[in-house]
Amino acid sequence: xxxxxxxxxxxxxxxxxxxxxxxxxxxxxxLYFLITGELTSEVSSSYAYILLDALYLTILPAVxxxxxxxxxxxDIRVKKLNGKDVTLFDMFIREFVGKVxxxxxxxxxxxxxxxxxxxxxxxxxxxxxxxxxxxVHSG
Numbered sequence: 001x002x003x004x005x006x007x008x009x010x011x012x013x014x015x016x017x018x019x020x021x022x023x024x025x026x027x028x029x030x031l032y033f034l035i036t037g038e039l040t041s042e043v044s045s046s047y048a049y050i051l052l053d054a055l056y057l058t059i060l061p062a063v064x065x066x067x068x069x070x071x072x073x074x075d076i077r078v079k080k081l082n083g084k085d086v087t088l089f090d091m092f093i094r095e096f097v098g099k100v101x102x103x104x105x106x107x108x109x110x111x112x113x114x115x116x117x118x119x120x121x122x123x124x125x126x127x128x129x130x131x132x133x134x135x136v137h138s139g
Contacts, residue, residue, distance in 0.1 A: 005083075007124040008076040010138040011117070019070030024053050058095045062088040066137070079137045087116045096127025 010028045024039050031052075043049050054095045060068050065085045066077035078086050078094070086094075114126035 005135070006138040008074075008138040009124060010119045012074050012076050012138060013118060013136055015075070016070040016076060019073065020057070020068050023069050024049075027056075028052055054096060054100070058091045059088065061086055062091045063100050071136075076136050076138050078134050079134050081135060086106045086132075086134060090134060094132035094134055095126045098126075098131040102127065102131075 002102055025041070025044055028046075029039070029041055029048045032043045032048075033039050057068065060069070061078050064072075066079050071077050080089070080090060099111075110127050114128065118124050118126050123135065129135050
């Protein structure tokens with residue numbers, strides 16, 4: 001990875017994460033309403049929500065050059081260290097293994113360490129970025 005490549009900082013990444021979470025929640029509530037006819041915001045604890053979240057964060061960037069809807073709005077995207085677009089496998093490692101599985105195994109400690117890594121290091125890469133060979137490009 002080139003050292004002069006613009007990397008997204010914590011603020012942009014956090015804003016995109018929160019916006020994507022909102023988008024995923026709205027999609028889940030809408031789908032739940034279509035299926036059951038009930039309007040509730042309590043779907044975020046269901047397995048269906050977790051699956052939707054995983055599919056959105058894994059598949060969309062793999063087919064849309066590293067973007068999710070919120071990353072596109074924030075003008076950031078996930079890229080491979082060599083500058084190429086991420087693959088479905090890269091995103092699986094990054095999102096499922098690096099974020100979900102590792103967070104469960106470490107009881108959330110890896111998530112806190114990742115926050116510090118993005119804030120305090122020059123590379124602005126979290127643990128899941130190192131595991132998948134990715135970084136978040138800005139601009």
